[in-house]
Amino acid sequence: MQGLALSPTPFIGRSEEVDEISLLLDDPSCRLLTLVGPGGIGKTRLATEIALRKEAAFSDGIYFVSLTPISQAEDLLTTIAEAMPFHFQQDHRTPREQFFDYLNEKNAKSVLLILDNFEHLLAGVELISDVLTATTNFKILVTSRETLNLQEEWVRQIGGMAYPQHHNGKPLEDYSAVQLFLDRARRIRGDFDLSADMADVVRICQLVEGMPLAIELAAGWLKTLQPADIAQEIQRNQDILATRSRNLPERHRSIRSVFTHSWELLSEKEREVFQKLSIFRGGFTREAAKVVAGASLNILAGLVDKSLVRLNAAGRYDVHELLRQYGVEQMHVANQATAIQQLYIDYYLHMLRDLETRIKGHGQLEALDTIQADFENLRNAWLWAAQQKQYAALGAAVESLNFFADMRGRYHEIVTLLRAALDQFPSTPDMATKAIQCRLQSRLIRLVLLGNMRIDFDIRSEIDTCVQVARQQEDPAEIAFCLFISAITAVWEENAHGVYTSAQAEDFFQESYAIFQELDDTFYRADLLSWLGSVTTDKGEIIPWDELLNPSLALRKEIGDRNGIAWITLNLADMMLGKGNYVACERYAQESLALMHEIGSLKGILQSMFKLAQTAMLKGDLQKARTLAEDMRDLADETNSLGGTVLSVGLLAFLICVMEEDYAEAAALAQKNSIISQESFFGGHDDMGAYWGQPTADCGMGHYEAARSGYEALFSERYDDLGPATLCLIIESAACAHAMDWQTAAEWLGLALRQPRWANGWAYHWPLVTRLRDELVHELGEEAYQAASERDVLDLETVIKSILDEANISKPHAKARYALLEPLSDRELEVLQLVAEGLSNREIAERLVLSTGTVKVHTRNIYGKLSVNNRTQAVMRATEMNLL
Structure with missing residues (x-):
């Protein structure tokens, strides 16, 4: 090899590039290959390594020509000729004629010519084309910061070496x-x-x-x-x-010095555009480059050719971070930073504003993808706008960010942005600024609640202020939104803190729905219908969820709300689980998981995986359930999802009991998970660590009274829910066997194992159950055991009620009995008596000559004092306490 200086350091990495380039050089049709990339990217080092490895393939020589020392295209021919075994003669021919005569003589030779650092000699590029025309076996490998743009040219872009961009388990x-x-x-x-x-x-x-x-x-x-x-x-x-x-x-x-060399090769217009492009973070689109940086297609193409701008597989452009920093310096030197920054803010905040309609209907997925692709730019534009107190622009853009956060599970990032903006508002804003402040605050509260995030402010006080300001501004859309969030806050207060305000939530939901209906806002009407199932009517009844979900689903399909359709499907899975229809639950969960992946909803993916894991566990496919739970846990850890952690770790606690019988480890997981779940929005109503794992672990360790204390949490509204009923019966059987009540133990175990396999399949994998059955057979004998285990008993609901009564538990989710901290007033006792008689709020108002609103206030006070959340529970609690 001629002209090649060996490197003093070893060649590291680049195995894929070496293999790919070697294959290209072996291809007869590839005679001109250009390695293109910015300065410092390693093109020369890669070319020399290729030369060393391909020496045997080019029997007539590999010639390495460094073009760095020359500055004129006219010197290109002599520089190449001098690097080869050729000498110019003193005759009538020109140097060019002599060199090409030499090439013609050596036409059959197998030669590789390496031309290093060609970018400053592009004016002489025709010589390369002529050499290829004059030969058949010559191959030329070029390194350059800019493509040669010859028809014969094959281009291989050279990027940086592989580096860890995020944790994926690879060493x-x-x-x-x-x-x-x-x-x-x-x-x-x-x-x-x-x-x-x-x-x-x-x-x-x-x-x-x-x-x-x-x-x-x-x-x-x-x-x-x-x-x-x-x-x-x-x-x-x-x-x-x-x-x-x-x-x-x-x-x-x-x-x-590397970058300055590239900068000096640019035209004035290319420099102007490149320094403006340096404002982008995380890449940019062709449209953004045109609007913000004034980049025409030709200029953009030129910068790509010069390796200053890259086009990726997704069709977006980006700039190497170090080059971008160099461009930012040049932008400041040219005093362009302020003007370009404003163009940048306007472009991206207007993008958010314009995407709002699409996010709420047809075009939703594309709109979310647009925000995700440009999130770094949107983040910077938002923060700059906040620093410059551009309140109106922030207010117009916040709705899209709000829904992007929820639909794509980016709660923490968007909450951080909202808080950064709110910190820039004055302590005593004028009314217009206060309205924008509340607009941001209400979206922040929504994300804190739906994202199961820790809070450090008084949510109720803040949302009440937002409602008040919206009413003062007489902005119906904002009034409706704030009422909606106030209703969700009431649900949160009830579930997370035991502040029972279902009637208040219903009022807010209903008023919000009425306003959105008048505004013809189908998106929010559909969302409100989904939420209304979580509260009671003024008669203390719960509207059947399917009566709300089906109209909501129809509205979402009408407007193309893919996110809403996905969540309705998941809600249907939850509803089927509540009805004990586990087969339908699994079907809906599978559908919802596919939809959640389609829309990219992290929260939805986690919850759909949980439903699938739950149904897999119940029917006995424990390994599938465990794999799903572990995948959920890893995804939750990676994305900092508190809700995902609660669901996955809770399920794992139960599975560890059944599959490994490591009861101490399971109990520790369940207790830890119970603490975490208390921080979540709905108090962890799907917390299987606390509701299933803990009593199962207690049973395995022989702590039967502790296990029995967990019965109340197993049942939500139905005593005949087959999954929890099976677990309750097995625990009770083990407790009875411990007390040597063999007959009852056999009856309860037999009843548990007679339930459908899609609800009790897990029990057949629990070694404790096998040992328990063997013990009962040993004590009773096979025939007596079979008779006891098959004995007809009362229906399942009655059996579970009797077991709960034995354990001193009167109903699902029973609260601890206690004396009233604050007694009911005489008027509240009057209202309570009429509630017990079944009168509606309107009928009570007529009977007592009160307004309906006053009656609602009394019922809310009664709920709070009795620590209940609806009329039925109020009557039951009052009866227990002899108040009726």
Whole structure:
């Protein structure tokens, strides 16, 4: 090989690129291959490695030509000729004629010509085409920051070395960028501690996006700085990416000199556009480049050709982070930053505003994908607008962010953005500014509640203020929205804190629905119908959920609300589970999981997986249930989903009991999970760790009284719910066997095992059940055991009621008995008596000559004092306490 200087350091990584380029050079139709990429990306090093590995394939020679020393295209021919076994003669022919005569003579030769750093000699590119025309076996490998744009050219884009972008379980040392840093680090500091500094090494590789030159320059500072300090300095100023090494080429001694060389090759218009493009984060679209940076298609194409802008597989453009930082510097030098920033804010906040209609109907998925693709830009535009107190723009954009957060599970990120904006509002705003402030605050409250997030402010006080301000502004849409969130807050207060306000929630839901109906807002009407099933009517009745879900589903289909359809489907799964129809529950859960994946809803995916895991567990497919639960746990951990953690870990606690009989571990999980679930929005009503895992673990450890104390939580509204009933019967059987009541134990176990296999399949995998049956057969004999286990007993509901009565539990979710902290007033006792007689609020008002509103206030007070949430429970509690 002629002209090739061997590197003093080993070649690391790039195995895929080496293999791909080698295959291209083996292809007879590929005679001109250009490796294109920005300066410092490793094109020359890759080309030399290819040359070393392909030496045998080019029997007549590989010639390496460095073009860095020449500056004129006219010198290109002589530079190439001099690198080959050719000498110019003193005759009548021109140098060009002599060289091409030589090529014609050597036409059959198998030669690889490597032309390194071609970007500044593009004016002479025709020579390359002529050489290819004059030969048949010549192949040319070019490295350049810009494509040659010849018809014969094959282009291979060269990017950074592989580096960890997020945790995926792959060992960090397997990434070539990390390998390169570690190799250079150990040359500089033999004592470099991989384990102690690995996170900072990864951060350095991320900051430079795997650019080999930048990694080497960063590692060079290990004589003076720790990796954490190097990473911090790179974020502050890329000038740290420089070296004092004496044997590096001048152009590679600093990243700035590399980029300055590329900058100087640009036209004035290309420089102007590139510095404006540097404002984008996370990539940009062609439209954004045109509007914000004034980039025409030709200019954009030119910047792509010059490796300053990249086009990815999704059709978006981006800029290497270090190049972007260089562009930002140039933008500030040109005093363009303020003007470009405003164009950027306007573009992205207007995008959010314009996407609102599509998010709520047809085009929903595309709108959500648009926000997700441009989220980094939207985040920056939002924060800049907040810093500059552009309140109106924030108010117009917030609705789209609100629904993106919920539909895509991005609660924490959007809540952070909303809080950052709210921090910029004045302490005593004028009324118009106050209205915008409340608009943001009400969306923040919605996300805090639906995202199961920890709160550090008084939600009730804040949402009441929002309702008041909306009424003062006489803004019907905002009044309706704030009432909606006030109703959800009331449901949250009831479930999370035991503040019983169902009647209040119903009022807010109904008033909100009426306003949205008058506004002809189908999206919110459909959403409200779904929520109304969570509260009681003024007669203390619960509207059958399917009577609300089906109209809601029809409305969502009408407007194309894919997110809403997915959640209705999941609600139907939940409803089927509540009815004991586990087969239908599984079918709906499978449908909802597919829909949740389609819309990209993290929360929906987790809840659908939970329903599938639940049904799999119940019918005895424990390994499937466990796999789903573990996948849920990992996804919840990765995305910081409190709700997902509650669901997955709770289910795992029960499965560990049944599959492994590690009762101590299961109990610890259940107790930990119960604490976590108390922080969630609805108090963890699907918390199988507390409701199933804990009593199962207690039973396994022989703590039967503790296990019995968990019966109340197993049943929500129905005593004959087959899954919980099976668990209750098995625990009771074990307790009876412990007390040597063999007959009753056999009856309860027999009844548990006679339930349908889709509800008790799990029990056949629990070793405790097998041991219990063997013990009963041993004590009773096979024939007596069979007779007892098959004996006809009362219906399942009656049996469960009797067991709960024995355990001193009177009803599902029974609250602890206690004396009233605050007695009922005489008027409240009057109202309670009429409630017990079955009168509606309107009828009570007529009987007592009161307004309906006053009666509702009295009923709410009664619910609060009795610690109940509807009329039926109030009458039952009052009867227990001899108040009626």
